[in-house]
Structure formats: structure tokens, C-alpha cells
Amino acid sequence: MKSFRNALSKAGMSDPPLSAERLAAWYRVNRPISLTGLTDTAQSPAAVTFHGDVITPSGTALGGWVEMTLRSDGTYTFKGHMHDSGWDPYDFRVRAVVSTPNLVVAAQRSGHTDGTGSDPLGHPNRDCDWQEDGKEPRIEMFWPEVRQGTMTVSKSYQDVGVLKTIEDITADFLGFVAADVLGSPVLGLALVIGSELGKVTGLKWGDPTILVGVAEVAGIVAVFGFGALVPAIGVAVAIAPNHRRLNQDEIRFASAVFGDTLPIDRIMLTDMAGLGGRRFTFPNVDGDILVNLGPAYSNPDPMHYTQGNYPIIQGTPGGYPTQGQLFIHELVHAWQIANSWFVPGWICDGASAQMQGRSTYQYGPAGPSYKNMGSIEARAAIVDQWFGKYAKGWTSVDDAIAKLNSPAATSDPYFTYIANNIRLKQE
Numbered sequence: 001m002k003s004f005r006n007a008l009s010k011a012g013m014s015d016p017p018l019s020a021e022r023l024a025a026w027y028r029v030n031r032p033i034s035l036t037g038l039t040d041t042a043q044s045p046a047a048v049t050f051h052g053d054v055i056t057p058s059g060t061a062l063g064g065w066v067e068m069t070l071r072s073d074g075t076y077t078f079k080g081h082m083h084d085s086g087w088d089p090y091d092f093r094v095r096a097v098v099s100t101p102n103l104v105v106a107a108q109r110s111g112h113t114d115g116t117g118s119d120p121l122g123h124p125n126r127d128c129d130w131q132e133d134g135k136e137p138r139i140e141m142f143w144p145e146v147r148q149g150t151m152t153v154s155k156s157y158q159d160v161g162v163l164k165t166i167e168d169i170t171a172d173f174l175g176f177v178a179a180d181v182l183g184s185p186v187l188g189l190a191l192v193i194g195s196e197l198g199k200v201t202g203l204k205w206g207d208p209t210i211l212v213g214v215a216e217v218a219g220i221v222a223v224f225g226f227g228a229l230v231p232a233i234g235v236a237v238a239i240a241p242n243h244r245r246l247n248q249d250e251i252r253f254a255s256a257v258f259g260d261t262l263p264i265d266r267i268m269l270t271d272m273a274g275l276g277g278r279r280f281t282f283p284n285v286d287g288d289i290l291v292n293l294g295p296a297y298s299n300p301d302p303m304h305y306t307q308g309n310y311p312i313i314q315g316t317p318g319g320y321p322t323q324g325q326l327f328i329h330e331l332v333h334a335w336q337i338a339n340s341w342f343v344p345g346w347i348c349d350g351a352s353a354q355m356q357g358r359s360t361y362q363y364g365p366a367g368p369s370y371k372n373m374g375s376i377e378a379r380a381a382i383v384d385q386w387f388g389k390y391a392k393g394w395t396s397v398d399d400a401i402a403k404l405n406s407p408a409a410t411s412d413p414y415f416t417y418i419a420n421n422i423r424l425k426q427e
């Protein structure tokens with residue numbers, strides 16, 4: 001039986017309010033709304049297709065089109081066609097970028113077309129067609145924003161010389177990123193899809209003796225993770241972000257919340273921050289999880305840093321008023337990366353709040369399963385706010401541990417998520 005509720009959940013709408021109007025808006029179905037029609041529509045994932053023509057100046061016998069289809073289940077199709085109608089052969093590179101206020105989804109294709117001169121007596125291979133299908137979970141996570149994006153197409157071409165090596169492609173892409181993507185002051189995240197750019201983010205950026213995954217391009221620092229990069233600030237031109245592993249005090253401190261379920265050996269703390277000062281937690285190609293704390297790294301240190309200028313949420317003072325609360329929040333994201341298949345990296349604060357179209361840090365009364373308690377941010381907030389409420393005023397690591405083991409802390413309605421999810425690695 002077709003279920004309206006299943007249709008809603010398939011569209012990714014597990015959070016209230018569940019309504020036909022919302023589903024209709026999601027699928028861009030016009031009024032009057034037929035429930036049966038909606039349910040039929042929702043049997044397949046919502047999709048948005050962006051199409052752009054590749055136009056070259058007169059005198060250049062090269063043209064074509066490119067198309068990117070993004071779907072609410074995270075799958076995508078990147079395809080295109082290029083045609084050479086003249087004498088000269090061309091090597092070309094076409095780049096399609098879907099932009100939203102907070103993130104971009106970029107894909108690229110390099111190829112070759114023959115002209116008449118390539119094989120004057122035979123059959124020159126004038127066309128280049130391609131199609132790539134894949135899945136990027138962050139398209140699903142940011143679907144409400146992604147589906148409202150706009151696509152721009154850029155191209156370059158030449159009749160001599162080729163961008164054949166991965167180094168060539170990389171240098172070219174980084175130049176583009178620096179100029180057109182990272183130049184946006186609000187951008188949080190650049191997702192790259194398709195095989196060509198996928199190779200770029202899979203490389204070991206930066207000097208491994210400094211920090212793998214961090215590269216500087218045209219004066220802008222970017223952190224590379226699988227399938228994505230994040231522009232960062234707070235780093236000197238020499239690309240030497242301060243970074244270190246957790247120390248013994250921090251490991252004990254964190255274990256008061258997480259038990260032994262944090263990937264301690266993978267966690268690397270750094271003083272980088274995203275644009276707008278956003279903190280972000282991101283794995284690099286070596287498997288290290290970079291926990292980028294910005295000022296919380298050394299002002300005075302992660303365990304003692306506080307930040308409290310956010311509104312009250314769920315009766316709890318917003319922000320991170322208890323010493324170490326922000327540190328705990330970011331460590332939840334590291335825990336999520338290690339223990340969930342669908343969290344490939346995370347950027348906190350305004351970006352995600354805007355992307356989700358609601359206050360992402362809010363969660364409802366305890367009761368539902370942890371994964372139904374809200375967004376990734378809400379689930380991190382449950383943990384850091386439980387910590388913040390009961391560890392408040394701690395004076396030593398032992399004191400913090402004692403406070404978190406108090407009857408009040410362990411009888412809190414949200415403690416079930418600490419005990420039965422976080423400490424048992426149960427997403």
C-alpha cells in the first residue's frame with residue numbers, strides 16, 4: 001500500500017510538521033494538491049536538473065551542452081556533449097557549478113574532439129559524450145538548499161596542449177576554486193562530484209609533515225576531504241596551522257561523556273576555522289579527523305574555552321557557556337564521522353542552520369530514538385548541552401567526571417542518548 005507517511009519520509013521529511021503542502025512544495029507540485037498524485041510523485045526521489053549550453057565565440061567550431069541532475073536521495077547524474085564542426089581539433093574542459101548561498105556542487109569534464117583536419121580522408125571523431133552517475137550523501141543532507149541552486153557553466157579549450165595529468169587538472173581546478181568559489185565570503189563547503197574532480201580531493205594535499213589535507217591556493221587556504229573542500233581562515237601564509245593530538249587530560253575529560261568510543265588516534269585538533277569563523281570537523285585522506293576549533297584551540301585551551309553569545313534553546317542557555325562545551329560539541333561531530341556512514345564531515349554554525357532552513361540546534365523532548373531527535377547539529381547539541389548543564393563550574397578533570405556521574409546528570413531524560421547511543425556507538 002502506498003503510504004503518505006512513507007512518501008514524506010522518502011522525501012527526507014522526518015521532522016514535523018508533516019503536511020501535504022510541504023511535500024507539494026518539496027516536489028514543486030502545483031495546486032490543487034491531490035494526495036494520490038503526491039504520493040505517486042514521491043515514490044521516486046525529488047530531482048532537479050540544471051542544463052547549460054557551452055557556447056564559444058564565432059570562429060571557434062566547438063560547442064555543446066552540459067547537464068547536472070541532483071536528487072533528494074543524494075544521487076546525481078553529470079552528463080554532457082561536445083561537438084567539433086570545424087577543421088581544428090580541440091582539447092576542452094567544461095566545468096559546471098551549482099551554487100547556493102552556502103555551498104557549491106562542482107563537476108568537471110576534460111576531453112577531446114577531432115576536427116576535419118584530424119583525419120581528412122576518414123571519419124574524424126567529432127563528438128565527445130559522457131555521463132557519470134554517482135552518489136554524494138551531502139546532496140541529500142542539504143537538499144532543501146541544493147534544489148534551489150543555480151548552475152553556471154565555464155569552459156576553456158585550445159587546439160594545442162592538453163590538460164592530461166592529474167597535476168594539470170588539479171592546478172587548474174585550484175585556480176578556479178580560488179577565484180570563483182572561495183571568493184564567496186559566505187561559502188562553507190564545496191562538494192565535488194564525478195570522477196575528474198573526485199581525483200583532486202583524493203590527493204594528499206599539503207606537506208605531510210605539516211598537515212595532510214591542507215593546501216594554500218592563491219593566498220586562500222582550503223582543507224580537502226573526500227569529495228569536498230572547505231575554505232579556511234586563521235592560518236598564516238606558510239600553511240602551518242597549529243595542530244596536535246588530544247593530551248591525556250583531554251582524553252580523560254572527553255571519556256566522561258563518550259566513554260571509549262571516540263576515535264582518539266584519528267583526531268587532530270587544529271586552530272583553523274572556516275569562513276565566518278565557523279568550526280568544522282573534517283576527515284583528510286590519511287583518515288585523520290581534523291577538528292578545527294579556531295580560537296577555542298588556544299584561548300586558553302579547548303577544555304577551558306567558553307562561548308556564550310547565542311540565544312536560549314530549549315530552556316538551556318545557548319552557545320557554549322560551560323568550559324569545554326564547544327570542545328565536546330565538536331568531538332560529537334568526530335564521533336559521528338567515525339560511527340555513521342552518512343556523516344562525511346561537518347561544518348557548524350550559520351551555514352548549516354541556513355542550509356536546513358530551520359534552527360538546526362533545536363531538538364524536542366526526550367523519547368524518540370536518537371537518530372530521530374533532529375539534525376546532525378541537534379544530536380550534537382543534545383550531548384553538549386547535557387554536558388554543559390551538569391559539568392557547569394567544574395574545577396578539575398576529576399570534578400568534571402564526578403559531576404557527570406552525579407544522580408542528577410544520570411537521571412536527566414536526555415542521558416539515555418549518552419548512555420545508550422554515544423557510549424555504545426549506536427547512531
Ligand SMILES: [Zn+2]
Binds near residue numbers: 329333347348349377
Ligand atoms: Zn556542530
